[in-house]
Amino acid sequence: MQKKIFRQRLLYAMLSAKLVVVSWTFFMWLTKGYNFSQLKDILFLVVPLFSTNLIIMVQYYLDDEKIAAADNQAIVPSPIRIIGIVGSLLYCFYMVSVLSMVPGETEAFNDLKEMLGWGEILFGVYLGYVVKAVFK
Amino acid sequence: MRAAIQTLIILFITQFTTQGQSTDLFSDSLFFYEQERNYQSWLNDVGLGEALSTDGIQIYHNKIALHLKLQTSSADTAYWLFQRIVKDFGDSSPFSMEQTLLYRMISIMEIRPPEALIILRNRTAYGQLPSIDYRIFYDPATNLAVMKGALRSIxxxxxxxxxxxxxxxxxxxxxxxxxxxxxxxxxxxxxxxxxxxxxxxxxxxxxxxxxxxxxxxxxxxxxxxxxxxxxxxxxxxxxxxxxxxxxxxxxxxxxxxxxxxxxxxxxxxxxxxxxxxxxxxxxxxxxxxxxxxxxxxxxxxxxxxxxxxxxxxxxx
Missing domain, CATH: 3.30.530 (Alpha-D-Glucose-1,6-Bisphosphate; Chain A, domain 4)
Incomplete structure (x- = not known):
């Protein structure tokens, strides 16, 4: 896969994965699975790392010089492709299942936050490396 | 002769110790009533006077029950006030609210931990059940102050x-x-x-x-x-x-x-x-x-x- 296409697909995959997770969180809040302070805690875990990745991606598309200088024809190796696209899907699947596990159980909420944190570290950081490498 | 003097001395000393271990608290009632005022001034000092006030003590032969009242009769306000106090204590002090209240009572009243009991309720109109009704006492099993009771909604x-x-x-x-x-x-x-x-x-x-x-x-x-x-x-x-x-x-x-x-x-x-x-x-x-x-x-x-x-x- 060419770098240009991979960049676009990675952006869409990450955006949609995050959108699903955030909307699922809001939906759980609407159906009273979580109260407002729990919603805030979850969003505080889920959003920041993604926004740093998004900044890198948006910066790339705003910078004409970068786009002109970019090596679009280069082929992206398959492990990176898998980490980028499948990683986003796995992240989405993992986060949604964790969020659906014990809605409302206050005592279990700390464990749940921990599991969400693990998800963010595992997927967010690796995806961050891929983003940094592809969007430079 | 020497043995007799020794026995007398031992008897003399044990007399004091048995007096010191007297469990009947009625004899010191006046002291406890006075200390109730001191407890209130301590509450004022730590900034709890606005929310909590003492409301009399009951003295039994082996227990002293100190009544504390939340200064509101509305169930909703009482709930919020209670939550706030508990949270404030959790944030600012290494001890929880119930521990602080009970340990302070023990030290002010000069009593042993199992003798202390705090009954925490909110003010109510006559005949109405309090929406907040807690008992704070010392649990010998865990050596900690325990709070048990109910938060009645409506x-x-x-x-x-x-x-x-x-x-x-x-x-x-x-x-x-x-x-x-x-x-x-x-x-x-x-x-x-x-x-x-x-x-x-x-x-x-x-x-x-x-x-x-x-x-x-x-x-x-x-x-x-x-x-x-x-x-x-x-x-x-x-x-x-x-x-x-x-x-x-x-x-x-x-x-x-x-x-x-x-x-x-x-x-x-x-x-x-x-x-x-x-x-x-x-x-x-x-x-x-x-x-x-x-x-x-x-x-x-x-x-x-x-x-x-x-x-x-x-x-x-």
Whole structure:
């Protein structure tokens, strides 16, 4: 896969994965699975790392010089492709299942936050490396 | 001779120690009453004087009960005040609120830990049950101060008075006579019928689960997974939370008529996933306090007396 296409697909995959997770969180809040302070805690875990990745991606598309200088024809190796696209899907699947596990159980909420944190570290950081490498 | 002197000395010393270990606290009553004022000034010093005040002490031969009152009679405000104090203590002090209150009492009153008891309630009108009712005492098993009690959400009284009976166009004298005749076995039967009414009333709703406990007094009826009873419903059924309502009904036969006290505890959980455990339900009080109050008023003023009347009519 060419770098240009991979960049676009990675952006869409990450955006949609995050959108699903955030909307699922809001939906759980609407159906009273979580109260407002729990919603805030979850969003505080889920959003920041993604926004740093998004900044890198948006910066790339705003910078004409970068786009002109970019090596679009280069082929992206398959492990990176898998980490980028499948990683986003796995992240989405993992986060949604964790969020659906014990809605409302206050005592279990700390464990749940921990599991969400693990998800963010595992997927967010690796995806961050891929983003940094592809969007430079 | 020497042995005799030694024995005398030992006896002399033990005399003091046995006096020091006297467990009868009545003898020092005056001291304790005075220390109650000191406890209040300590509360003022640490900034709790606005929320809490001492409300007398009770002295027993091996225990001192110190009454503390939350300075509000409104159930909602009391709830918030109580939560705030507990949280403030958790944030600012290594000890929890109950530990601080109890240990301070022990040191001010100069008593041993098992002798101390704090009863924490909110101010109430005469005859009304306090919505906050906690006991703080020393637990010898864990060596810690323990707080046990209840946060009652909403409490409403309803009394069947002749005025109400007149409205229902039933022979007043006849009914009053039956009410007077209510013996324990009749009351038990009435509660049994009342339990059936609960099941009948809620069985039309979305697959509720019932737990009806018929004990001597009160009758406890727990309804789980009902929707739209207290919390207003929206357009989508899935968005409405699953509610768990616990009705505690106490029926007493008095001279005026049947005295019915009903307490409703409301909790709610996720509407999307039916809560698997009881813990997954949250208290309705801060968020839906108004709705719960309205529901409770409607239930105890209209529905419950109606059921009782129906049961009495069926019996006759």
């Amino acid at each position: 409490i409403r009284d309803s009394i069947l008075l002749p005025a109400f009976i007149l409205n229902t166009k039933i022979n007043q004298q006849k009914l009053l006579n039956t009410v007077h005749d209510f013996t324990n076995s009749k009351l038990y039967k009435l509660k049994q019928k009342l339990g059936e009414k609960f099941v009948e009333h809620f069985s039309g709703k979305t697959e509720p689960r019932f737990v009806v406990k018929l004990c001597q007094n009160p009758l406890i009826c727990e309804v789980m997974n009902v929707k739209g009873e207290v919390v207003p419903t929206g357009y989508f059924n899935i968005l409405d939370p699953n509610e768990r309502l616990v009705f505690t009904v106490e029926v007493r036969s008095e001279r005026k008529g049947l005295h019915i006290v009903c307490m409703i505890d409301g909790k709610y959980g996720s509407g999307l996933f039916r809560p698997r455990t009881v813990k997954a339900y949250r208290d309705m009080v801060p968020e839906y306090a108004g709705e719960l109050a309205r529901y409770s008023q409607q239930f105890t003023q209209i529905l419950l007396p109606e059921w009782i009347m129906q049961i009495i009519n069926d019996e006759q």
